[in-house]
Amino acid sequence: MKIISRIEQSLAAAIAMGEDATCPPKLAGAIRHAVFPGGARIRPQLCLAVAHACGDDDPLLSDATAVAIELLHCASLVHDDLPCFDNAATRRGRASVQWAYGPSLAVLAGDALIVRAFQTLAICAQNSPLRLGGLMLTVGEGVGTPRGIVAGQAWESEARVNLGDYQRAKTGALFVAATAGGAQAAGADPAPWRAMGEWLGEAYQVADDIRDVAADPALLGKPVGRDVVLGRPSAAIELGLGGALAHFKHLIAAASESVPDCRGAAQLRALVAAESERLVPVAMAEALTRRVQAESVAAT
Amino acid sequence: MKIISRIEQSLAAAIAMGEDATCPPKLAGAIRHAVFPGGARIRPQLCLAVAHACGDDDPLLSDATAVAIELLHCASLVHDDLPCFDNAATRRGRASVQWAYGPSLAVLAGDALIVRAFQTLAICAQNSPLRLGGLMLTVGEGVGTPRGIVAGQAWESEARVNLGDYQRAKTGALFVAATAGGAQAAGADPAPWRAMGEWLGEAYQVADDIRDVAADPALLGKPVGRDVVLGRPSAAIELGLGGALAHFKHLIAAASESVPDCRGAAQLRALVAAESERLVPVAMAEALTRRVQAESVAAT
Numbered sequence: 001m002k003i004i005s006r007i008e009q010s011l012a013a014a015i016a017m018g019e020d021a022t023c024p025p026k027l028a029g030a031i032r033h034a035v036f037p038g039g040a041r042i043r044p045q046l047c048l049a050v051a052h053a054c055g056d057d058d059p060l061l062s063d064a065t066a067v068a069i070e071l072l073h074c075a076s077l078v079h080d081d082l083p084c085f086d087n088a089a090t091r092r093g094r095a096s097v098q099w100a101y102g103p104s105l106a107v108l109a110g111d112a113l114i115v116r117a118f119q120t121l122a123i124c125a126q127n128s129p130l131r132l133g134g135l136m137l138t139v140g141e142g143v144g145t146p147r148g149i150v151a152g153q154a155w156e157s158e159a160r161v162n163l164g165d166y167q168r169a170k171t172g173a174l175f176v177a178a179t180a181g182g183a184q185a186a187g188a189d190p191a192p193w194r195a196m197g198e199w200l201g202e203a204y205q206v207a208d209d210i211r212d213v214a215a216d217p218a219l220l221g222k223p224v225g226r227d228v229v230l231g232r233p234s235a236a237i238e239l240g241l242g243g244a245l246a247h248f249k250h251l252i253a254a255a256s257e258s259v260p261d262c263r264g265a266a267q268l269r270a271l272v273a274a275e276s277e278r279l280v281p282v283a284m285a286e287a288l289t290r291r292v293q294a295e296s297v298a299a300t
Numbered sequence: 301m302k303i304i305s306r307i308e309q310s311l312a313a314a315i316a317m318g319e320d321a322t323c324p325p326k327l328a329g330a331i332r333h334a335v336f337p338g339g340a341r342i343r344p345q346l347c348l349a350v351a352h353a354c355g356d357d358d359p360l361l362s363d364a365t366a367v368a369i370e371l372l373h374c375a376s377l378v379h380d381d382l383p384c385f386d387n388a389a390t391r392r393g394r395a396s397v398q399w400a401y402g403p404s405l406a407v408l409a410g411d412a413l414i415v416r417a418f419q420t421l422a423i424c425a426q427n428s429p430l431r432l433g434g435l436m437l438t439v440g441e442g443v444g445t446p447r448g449i450v451a452g453q454a455w456e457s458e459a460r461v462n463l464g465d466y467q468r469a470k471t472g473a474l475f476v477a478a479t480a481g482g483a484q485a486a487g488a489d490p491a492p493w494r495a496m497g498e499w500l501g502e503a504y505q506v507a508d509d510i511r512d513v514a515a516d517p518a519l520l521g522k523p524v525g526r527d528v529v530l531g532r533p534s535a536a537i538e539l540g541l542g543g544a545l546a547h548f549k550h551l552i553a554a555a556s557e558s559v560p561d562c563r564g565a566a567q568l569r570a571l572v573a574a575e576s577e578r579l580v581p582v583a584m585a586e587a588l589t590r591r592v593q594a595e596s597v598a599a600t
Contacts, residue, residue, distance in 0.1 A: 022465060023446030027454035031445065079411065083384075084403035103384035107407065108454045111379065111414060115444035118418045122436035132432050136422035144415030145331065146323030154327035154408045165322060 007044045010063040011035055011070060014120045018112065030101040030109035031116075034078045035071065039092055042275060043178040044070040046200070049271050050182030050193055053264030057186055061131060064124030065185040068117035068139050069178050075113035076149045076174075078106050085153070114143070128187065135184050142177025149174055155233070163233045171208070172201030192260040199255035200272065206248045207279035209236040214288050242292040245285055252276040307344045310363040311335060311370060314420045318412065330401040330409035331416075334378045335371065339392055342575060343478040344370040346500070349571050350482030350493055353564030357486055361431060364424030365485040368417040368439050369478050375413035376449045376474075378406050385453070414443070428487065435484050442477025449474055455533070463533045471508070472501030492560040499555035500572065506548045507579035509536040514588050542592040545585055552576040 015035055019028050044066035051062035081088040081096040082103055089099045098106035118136065125132035143149050152170025155161045176197035180190035213236045236244040256272045259265050315335055319328050344366035351362035381388040381396040382403055389399045398406035418436065425432035443449050452470025455461045476497035480490035513536045536544040556572045559565050 018445035020446050022451075022469075024451055024454040024458050026457050027445065027451060075411075079407055082407060084407060102457070105454060105457055107379055107382060107384060108450050110411070111375075111443075112445045112450045114411060114414045115440050115448070115450065118436060119440040119444060122433045122440065125433055129433055130429055132436075133422045133425055133429055136418060136432075136436075140415050140419040140422065143411075144419060145318035145327065145412045146320050148415070150408050150412045150415065151322075151324055151327060154324040154405060157326050157402070157405055158324050169322075 003048050007041050010067045014067045018116055026105055030097050030105040034074045034097050034109050043073055047178040047182040049268055050179050051186045053262045054183045054186035054188035058128045060124045061128050062185040064120045065181045068121050071113045071117040072143045075110040078110040138181045139177050142174040161233050163238055166233050167205040171205040172198050175201030195258040196255055199251050203251035206235045206244055209234040210244050303348055307341050310367045314367045318416055326405055330397050330405040331412055334374045334397050334409050343373055347478040347482040349568050350479050351486045353562045354483045354486035354488035358428045360424045361428050362485040364420045365481045368421050371413045371417040372443045375410040378410040438481045439477050442474040461533050466533050467505040471505040472498050475501030495558040496555055499551050503551035506535045506544055509534040510544050
């Protein structure tokens with residue numbers, strides 16, 4: 001089965017487990033809206049690619065780990081779109097959950113998704129119960145305090161922020177959970193896989209910052225220029241567009257080099273390259289570089 | 301060690317684990333504000349009392365279960381006080397988290413508490429790793445979809461609500477997690493302990509409804525009459541104050557009778573009696589009954 005079909009099927013099964021006649025229908029609708037249709041599903045793809053490279057001896061648990069990470073990512077997007085944060089009306093090219101269902105149900109859908117992530121791990125660890133505790137800690141680290149997504153979002157409420165700490169928590173931590181968790185689900189040592197998640201997570205955040213100031217809103221599926229409007233830390237603001245583009249290339253190269261020697265190394269490097277092209281297409285990078293050069297000439 | 305000191309120490313240890321120099325300080329403050337000082341800590345007390353009655357052979361895990369349930373309860377209060385729900389300025393007699401730290405940090409503190417609950421279970425299951433999966437499912441059922449706290453709160457967004465379903469999800473489910481989880485943490489069968497949680501949870505919700513329409517706001521530590529203002533389902537509104545008082549007495553008696561035969565049965569029944577008196581003191585019930593009778597005479 002193709003990796004993306006495997007992810008969508010596992011997500012559908014996990015969400016269906018929380019639904020029955022006793023579930024409030026609007027909440028069930030808001031949860032589905034938050035998860036389907038998805039974005040690029042890059043975190044679960046990464047998780048399954050690493051699990052595969054490590055032997056994937058318990059596919060049920062690998063799938064559950066990928067699902068848990070994607071559900072936590074969806075939860076963070078739903079809460080991030082709330083009026084008290086971005087107040088976003090759109091997400092993935094259509095109405096955000098808070099816009100379609102209201103902020104109360106958006107808060108609850110996010111909460112339910114966090115719980116469902118851990119429930120999915122517990123349900124699917126039946127064949128390898130001794131892996132559950134470590135896996136939960138890896139996943140929990142990616143999302144909770146002191147250095148997970150929640151902490152990353154909370155840095156936006158602080159007057160002084162270190163850009164690296166902020167990006168590592170807001171984006172990097174869940175990428176680390178994806179790579180390290182993928183290894184752990186397959187019974188492997190997660191430590192050698194952390195670096196890949198760290199580099200990719202930072203690359204992803206820098207790409208997001210670049211796209212926020214540079215991209216066409218129709219392509220992005222959400223409003224652009226929000227970082228400037230909301231005063232959020234941004235690599236594209238801190239390093240300039242040219243500096244951010246160079247940094248992105250460096251991070252992608254480091255992610256590729258960090259892949260440990262293993263059966264699936266070539267496949268993983270191909271995934272990194274494809275992701276780089278998806279995030280900042282070469283044509284876009286060239287156009288932005290020309291823009292930076294033209295602006296620099298105009299300024300002198 | 302007294303049961304309440306054991307709970308406070310375990311809560312303090314669990315919260316400290318999420319704090320270090322890399323945690324955003326306001327988020328750490330909001331999380332502490334949500335958990336300390338606490339309310340009656342009735343759910344963790346109940347959990348530990350049941351664990352004790354079942355032999356308490358792994359106190360680390362019993363404590364973690366009690367902590368997880370209390371952290372999930374605190375998370376639900378923090379989110380329930382948000383502007384899109386109750387918009388409460390006070391909680392437990394002082395500023396609510398959203399009032400003291402703003403809604404963004406209140407959303408994130410709630411999220412972090414949900415994650416910390418599961419992290420605590422994972423960390424403390426080291427001596428009994430095979431109990432972790434089942435325990436997570438019991439705890440998850442109490443808080444997630446389709447029938448946990450989150451579902452209970454979501455019923456408030458539906459046009460048609462069955463009072464029983466609403467109360468079972470909003471309050472009962474976490475009481476069931478407390479009694480069943482306490483048994484499971486001690487390696488016992490959780491099934492015989494579910495009824496006690498169900499009865500007590502419903503009693504607690506009915507008491508809350510009675511207090512909402514009847515009590516002095518200074519004693520309650522939060523504004524009263526909110527159910528009427530917010531149009532929420534309420535036993536005191538649906539059954540009348542007299543009917544709700546009778547229903548409460550019936551539920552407490554059922555909870556007491558449901559305690560399975562065990563070493564700690566007498567102690568558990570004493571806890572139920574003490575909780576009944578704390579929730580609806582006999583003096584308050586008598587005063588309310590006189591008020592209902594006087595109103596009924598005046599109406600004829």
